[in-house]
Ligand code: HEC
């Protein structure tokens with residue numbers, strides 16, 4: 244009797260070694276199922292969100308942001324494998340840090356860590372408090388190259404960036420992820436930058452109370468879902484400085500609340516550890532300064548000088564002094580620095596409005612979470628076990644099909660004894676990950692399997 248059989252072999256990768264497949268759900272800690280990528284590329288955004296700094300040559304893909312997620316949470320990106328991007332940009336704190344200065348591999352940072360909420364939704368394309376990174380792509384490897392933060396500076400006894408590339412190139416998971424994203428397994432700084440930037444730009448928060456109102460009426464009308472206090476605060480935020488305005492929107496324009504590209508500094512001039520610093524002309528989006536429960540996502544400004552929105556409002560109400568780089572919008576005709584003369588009710592209204600800018604999903608969505616398990620292990624599902632379907636066709640052929648990780652090249656192997664396997668065909672799959680091949684039914688028992696070698 245003639246029979247034909249098939250086998251599908253699932254290959255998954257453990258932190259350092261290859262292991263066999265395991266059954267899991269997509270959110271199992273320590274597992275990324277590459278056959279069911281998270282949606283990063285087409286998340287959808289409100290129609291009124293129009294500003295973007297995404298360059299045409301680095302739009303978000305699901306594969307690229309998935310790679311970026313792994314890099315973002317991987318401590319091996321620091322010299323001694325103790326610090327990841329996420330050490331200082333924590334999801335539960337709006338991808339910021341509650342400490343004034345964050346701890347890196349060689350001490351603490353000179354400025355406060357910035358929240359990474361809606362970083363891609365802005366006209367401003369420069370990054371860091373002082374805008375020293377011309378693009379987000381360039382920004383992403385600066386922390387890695389920083390002596391204090393992650394320690395691949397190539398100076399002060401630090402290894403060079405090229406040693407990180409060598410380190411990552413030896414890790415099979417990264418060969419898979421880079422090949423899936425860029426077509427080949429080559430790892431270089433540009434690819435690291437592009438994938439990290441895709442991940443950072445994918446972090447979006449548009450489910451705030453503000454968004455519920457803004458979806459119904461324009462900013463200059465009262466939002467139906469707001470309290471009277473919140474609507475009064477919104478009006479103060481929008482109006483130019485004066486009896487009924489605080490002038491915030493000229494620099495932090497809604498609905499993104501990102502910084503205006505032309506801003507100079509806002510009169511917060513102290514540096515962490517003392518001294519002055521007049522170079523800070525950028526702010527993260529004012530969204531998500533507090534979490535959904537009202538808890539602070541960390542102190543505010545480049546030096547973490549203010550703990551609360553109330554402190555911030557007191558600062559703008561009476562700018563403490565002039566400086567050479569103070570933005571003219573904070574000076575009055577004649578040259579005096581701004582004194583808004585807000586009363587306590589107005590200050591409370593403004594603070595109430597700022598609290599409406601907080602979302603919910605961004606704090607918990609697994610697609611931005613740490614993919615490693617508690618032992619820093621990561622398993623990638625590339626070719627799920629037992630997922631191959633076999634269809635018998637009328638013309639004495641069988642069609643084998645399976646959905647595997649996208650954009651990779653697989654082997655279809657055949658065997659007559661289940662011991663010795665030979666390559667039957669090399670199969671490159673597209674973004675759908677679908678492997679489908681038709682084979683003849685022969686007179687001898689022939690077994691087939693799909694395999695992947697990183
Ligand atoms: C040791 C703490 C630390 C680590 C690690 C760290 N960051 Fe940061 N991050 C900061 C601080 C502090 C700033 C502000 C620095 C400044 O402006 O001088 C910052 C700023 C940023 C910004 C600018 C945000 C904006 O709106 O301008 C981005 C983006 C960013 N980090 C991404 C990353 C990525 C990606 C990694 C990992 C490769 C990383 N960070 C690792 C502390 C850290």
Ligand code: HEC
Nearest residue numbers: 489491494509511523524525526543544545555559570572
């Ligand atoms: C002239 C432009 C300008 C105006 C007007 C302005 N800001 Fe700012 N804002 C900035 C700049 C620049 C920074 C970053 C400064 C720094 O950290 O040194 C900033 C930072 C902030 C921060 C800190 C954000 C963070 O993540 O730490 C808050 C909050 C803030 N502004 C709220 C307001 C409010 C409320 C108003 C209106 C009362 C206002 N701003 C008016 C330019 C402006």
